[in-house]
Amino acid sequence: xxxxxxxxxxxxxxxxxxxxxxxxxxxxxxxxxxxxxxxxxxxxxxxxxxxxxxxxxxxxxxxxxxxxxxxxxxxxxxxxxxxxxxxxxxxxxxxxxxxxxxxxxxxxxxxxxxxxxxxxxxxxxxxxxxxxxxxxxxxxxxxxxxxxxxxxxxxxxxxxxxxxxxxxxxxxxxxxxxxxxxxxxxxxxxxxxxxxxxxxxxxxxxxxxxxxxxxxxxxxxxxxxxxxxxxxxxxxxxxxxxxxxxxxxxxxxxxxxxxxxxxxxxxxxxxxxxxxxxxxxxxxxxxxx
Amino acid sequence: xxxxxxxxxxxxxxxxxxxxxxxxxxxxxxxxxxxxxxxxxxxxxxxxxxxxxxxxxxxxxxxxxxxxxxxxxxxxxxxxxxxxxxxxxxxxxxxxxxxxxxxxxxxxxxxxxxxxxxxxxxxxxxxxxxxxxxxxxxxxxxxxxxxxxxxxxxxxxxxxxxxxxxxxxxxxxxxxxxxxxxxxxxxxxxxxxxxxxxxxxxxxxxxxxxxxxxxxxxxxxxxxxxxxxxxxxxxxxxxxxxxxxxxxxxxxxxxxxxxxxxxxxxxxxxxxxxxxxxxxxxxxxxxxxxxxxxxxxxxxxxxxxxxxxxxxxxxxxxxxxxxxxxxxxxxx
Numbered sequence: 267x268x269x270x271x272x273x274x275x276x277x278x279x280x281x282x283x284x285x286x287x288x289x290x291x292x293x294x295x296x297x298x299x300x301x302x303x304x305x306x307x308x309x310x311x312x313x314x315x316x317x318x319x320x321x322x323x324x325x326x327x328x329x330x331x332x333x334x335x336x337x338x339x340x341x342x343x344x345x346x347x348x349x350x351x352x353x354x355x356x357x358x359x360x361x362x363x364x365x366x367x368x369x370x371x372x373x374x375x376x377x378x379x380x381x382x383x384x385x386x387x388x389x390x391x392x393x394x395x396x397x398x399x400x401x402x403x404x405x406x407x408x409x410x411x412x413x414x415x416x417x418x419x420x421x422x423x424x425x426x427x428x429x430x431x432x433x434x435x436x437x438x439x440x441x442x443x444x445x446x447x448x449x450x451x452x453x454x455x456x457x458x459x460x461x462x463x464x465x466x467x468x469x470x471x472x473x474x475x476x477x478x479x480x481x482x483x484x485x486x487x488x489x490x491x492x493x494x495x496x497x498x499x500x501x502x503x504x505x506x507x508x509x510x511x512x513x514x515x516x517x518x519x520x521x522x523x524x525x526x527x528x529x530x531x532x533x534x535x536x537x538x539x540x541x542x543x544x545x546x547x548x549x550x551x552x553x554x555x
Numbered sequence: 556x557x558x559x560x561x562x563x564x565x566x567x568x569x570x571x572x573x574x575x576x577x578x579x580x581x582x583x584x585x586x587x588x589x590x591x592x593x594x595x596x597x598x599x600x601x602x603x604x605x606x607x608x609x610x611x612x613x614x615x616x617x618x619x620x621x622x623x624x625x626x627x628x629x630x631x632x633x634x635x636x637x638x639x640x641x642x643x644x645x646x647x648x649x650x651x652x653x654x655x656x657x658x659x660x661x662x663x664x665x666x667x668x669x670x671x672x673x674x675x676x677x678x679x680x681x682x683x684x685x686x687x688x689x690x691x692x693x694x695x696x697x698x699x700x701x702x703x704x705x706x707x708x709x710x711x712x713x714x715x716x717x718x719x720x721x722x723x724x725x726x727x728x729x730x731x732x733x734x735x736x737x738x739x740x741x742x743x744x745x746x747x748x749x750x751x752x753x754x755x756x757x758x759x760x761x762x763x764x765x766x767x768x769x770x771x772x773x774x775x776x777x778x779x780x781x782x783x784x785x786x787x788x789x790x791x792x793x794x795x796x797x798x799x800x801x802x803x804x805x806x807x808x809x810x811x812x813x814x815x816x817x818x819x820x821x822x823x824x825x826x827x828x829x830x831x832x833x834x835x836x837x838x839x840x841x842x843x844x845x846x847x848x849x850x851x852x853x854x855x856x857x858x859x860x861x862x863x864x865x866x867x868x869x870x871x872x873x874x875x876x877x878x879x880x881x882x883x884x885x886x887x
Contacts, residue, residue, distance in 0.1 A: 342834055389625045452641065452643060454639050454641055454643035455608055455645060455646075457608075457630070457637075457639075457643065458637070458639060458643040458644075459660075460629065460630040461608060461609075461610075461630045461631070461635070461636055461637045461655070461705075462607075462636065462656050462660055462704070462705075462708065463660035463661050463708065464631055464656070464660045465660075468660055472645075472656070473645060476647045477646070477647060479652050490578070
């Protein structure tokens with residue numbers, strides 16, 4: 267087969283990747299260097315204004331005034347995404363291990379249970395947390411009923427409830443890849459380690475964890491990337507009091523009509539996620555060596 | 556060294572049927588001996604090994620290692636190391652790290668670990684391979700790493716679960732003598748599980764022949780070969796002719812066991828007198844030996860193996876004979 271035919275065959279795939287992945291990314295970057303059109307969209311001339319907005323605000327005289335509020339939103343978003351990833355890892359690893367240790371039949375049921383939330387719309391599931399967490403909600407009701415509290419606890423509309431929503435939404439993305447790596451570990455390796463005087467803790471530290479690490483890394487990227495851009499949980503469970511980057515981007519394209527700034531924010535998110543990806547694959551390569 | 560008293564093990568399958576893997580097995584394995592558990596698959600030999608290692612608990616009975624009851628001890632507390640059939644080398648560690656693992660878990664000082672790792676590599680002749688990963692080794696090399704890893708902590712007993720079954724014939728022969736040498740040099744008690752009777756005969760000081768969860772006979776290889784006390788043992792160890800007593804004009808309630816190499820086949824026309832008459836039904840040339848299949852007049856079939864070989868052809872009428880003291884008479 268000549269090289270021309272080869273190109274022809276991969277053309278459909280390239281077209282799909284080009285139209286649905288590369289082009290939008292390119293557009294986002296391009297838009298971020300344009301001027302905002304007050305009626306939505308972008309106009310000429312090209313400018314760095316969108317990026318300046320991260321750290322400066324224009325005052326009435328068109329001078330630049332230092333204002334870190336957007337930068338803080340970005341940092342807080344990164345912090346919450348990292349926290350979400352860490353909590354998902356701490357919860358997901360034992361869950362995956364527990365599932366692996368079951369009989370094949372129970373494994374299938376438990377795996378189905380892990381993916382069960384995907385069958386219900388994320389928006390509805392996130393709303394349900396409001397019903398659970400609000401002052402007259404299930405959680406406070408139960409605690410009051412049990413006589414532990416008399417006044418409702420402020421469970422909703424804070425960082426904690428945002429984190430809860432994020433962890434809840436993305437936990438399956440951590441459990442599944444870890445499960446698939448754990449499942450491939452030969453049980454004889456664990457027996458061999460015990461046979462060579464390793465305690466249960468040592469077996470985990472020296473055998474299970476190193477072999478599960480690729481799955482944990484895959485899970486971490488699958489959780490971190492969408493958690494960073496998520497706006498459902500922060501909006502609904504955070505009450506929109508403190509913005510996160512996902513909500514901020516969404517606002518720029520809707521009510522604020524500042525497309526270049528929205529595009530600049532998206533670009534920043536993409537750069538952060540890509541950086542994490544690159545570091546990750548570098549590390550994976552080093553380990554393989 | 557290892558004292559096994561009336562040990563039973565049953566598993567419950569998913570259909571809730573209990574499977575009796577071991578029935579009241581009693582065995583004594585001595586210090587510094589190469590002991591083999593021999594039997595076909597499903598005879599309970601691997602189960603018994605796993606009970607000694609501590610991966611499973613007996614349903615009843617007592618196992619003592621070096622005098623102390625090990626019932627309550629998990630594998631990591633037993634002075635026993637295992638060489639697994641699949642080797643079970645840690646894929647993320649180098650050869651040296653694999654070998655050092657057991658010693659590290661025992662909190663041995665670094666200098667001792669380094670010394671033992673070097674010793675172990677030397678012992679299995681893999682000096683240049685310390686930094687390799689298991690995936691970069693051949694099957695035979697992996698096997699030797701598995702042995703080195705299990706020997707490095709100097710256990711009282713080394714358990715070997717069909718360690719040679721994944722190797723090709725030539726390597727297997729080499730490893731047989733290698734393992735034998737290691738056992739002599741280290742003075743550690745080896746307990747080998749195998750289904751290969753030749754391997755068992757070649758390597759063992761003593762053999763326990765097992766079938767369906769029972770130990771049928773325990774003895775030295777020669778003892779078991781020459782004096783099988785059971786039809787199954789006679790048939791399983793080496794090649795045997797199991798002849799019904801009636802075919803030789805004897806007690807029909809007995810089976811006569813004779814090894815092929817002990818049977819002399821001569822043409823009936825010579826006028827020789829033997830135990831029975833028959834016709835040659837097949838001749839197989841084996842190189843140094845020739846194998847004759849003879850159908851006796853009474854219907855039984857037997858094999859004779861002789862060096863060189865008489866000038867016989869298929870269909871010839873023959874007389875089969877053997878010295879009375881090489882045969883064994885067993886109850887049916």
